Amino acid sequence: MVQNNGSAPTRRGRPRAYNPQTALQLATDRFWRGGYSGTSLDQLCAETGMNRPSLYAAFGDKHTLYLKALEGYWQLSLKAIREALADDGKPLKEALLRAYDAQLAIYFAGDESPRGCFVIGTAITEAVEDVEIRNSLAAGLAMLDADFEVRLQVAHERGELQAGADPTALATLASAVLHTIAIRARAGIPRVELREIARKAVNVICGLQS
Amino acid sequence: MVQNNGSAPTRRGRPRAYNPQTALQLATDRFWRGGYSGTSLDQLCAETGMNRPSLYAAFGDKHTLYLKALEGYWQLSLKAIREALADDGKPLKEALLRAYDAQLAIYFAGDESPRGCFVIGTAITEAVEDVEIRNSLAAGLAMLDADFEVRLQVAHERGELQAGADPTALATLASAVLHTIAIRARAGIPRVELREIARKAVNVICGLQS
């Protein structure tokens, strides 16, 4: 079962004309714009430059391809959040704002019209009728909450929060701020406005004036 | 142009076999579950009991039908928010919780599996590539913000908020709480949990302990 015993790939048959990672990223980009139901296999083929059977052999049918795209996005997105929230001794305010900035960078990546959050833009619609997508969504949201909560717990123990503050409630609020930014990004609200929302919200969460 | 000069409808041709209002509501329900792209005309016909040409004559093509459904939902939803936030002399905390409860009642209406928010579930996906849907989305979100802000301004003038609090920032946060609830509802989070999120968030917004 080992197909790579070192540096030489040594695959047997005709070499692939595509790179699986970049192909998955291109497919993700396409779903990002059109949604799951709104994106056809033809569009995915055009975007990835792959023909139908290759796409199929590489990622399975449309549904499993989308699930892989969704999984990849969660990993990317949560990694960015965790790095931003990593405890580096700096104040909570900075960490939170760094987390929101990291997400905004994803939402507004590329030259095209802003795409917002991939999860909000594609998974939310399908979640109600698709169990697997719904489970992935619920799991990702829970991890996001958990990441914020860890950081707010640290801040609480360090006395950064207001007296009597509830770190768990504030963590949910921190998630809520990210959610509202994701939604507004999809509605075409410019990036600077979204950042301002984040900045003011961080002040409220941290219990500061203005 | 007057087609109803009192109580007698007196339409000329064959009478309609459907009620436009209920038909639009049924179409809305169908979009609610499947999304815009994920819902076919056949499904809309099946749900409304209308045949294709009748649906067409009544509401135009799929796109305009959806826009009417979206408009109707905004009206219903914002009306509920405004009624809940109406100043009746009671404390802000109560008004906010009433607003969230009103939305939860919409999200969890019916016996079927919970559908969450219609806007979040259907418009967000299409908004990026569809200008009309995006505009409707942006306008609705702005009105939601405005409704919260009016109420928070009142609370501020009445001294209900913490010293130095920013009513506008808190209004955005109040919207954010609604957004996160809408997203989580779509992810299958049970109603009681969502209400608890609302309750705790209201306490933070109002500057109370726990």
Added chain:
DNA sequence: GTTATTTTGTACCATTTCGAATAAAATCCT
């Protein structure tokens, strides 16, 4: 009763959709 008017129901059309079958092409192993 006849005619005008509006809606209904069936059938139809062109296109798109997802998926698969098949043969050609490009590599590795011997």
Added chain:
DNA sequence: AGGATTTTATTCGAAATGGTACAAAATAAC
């Protein structure tokens, strides 16, 4: 070089899609 193996490219097919044409049906006006 020859065979095995894997991927590519073209093609096909059955079903679903959005939208429309047209005759039958049901009512109001005359």
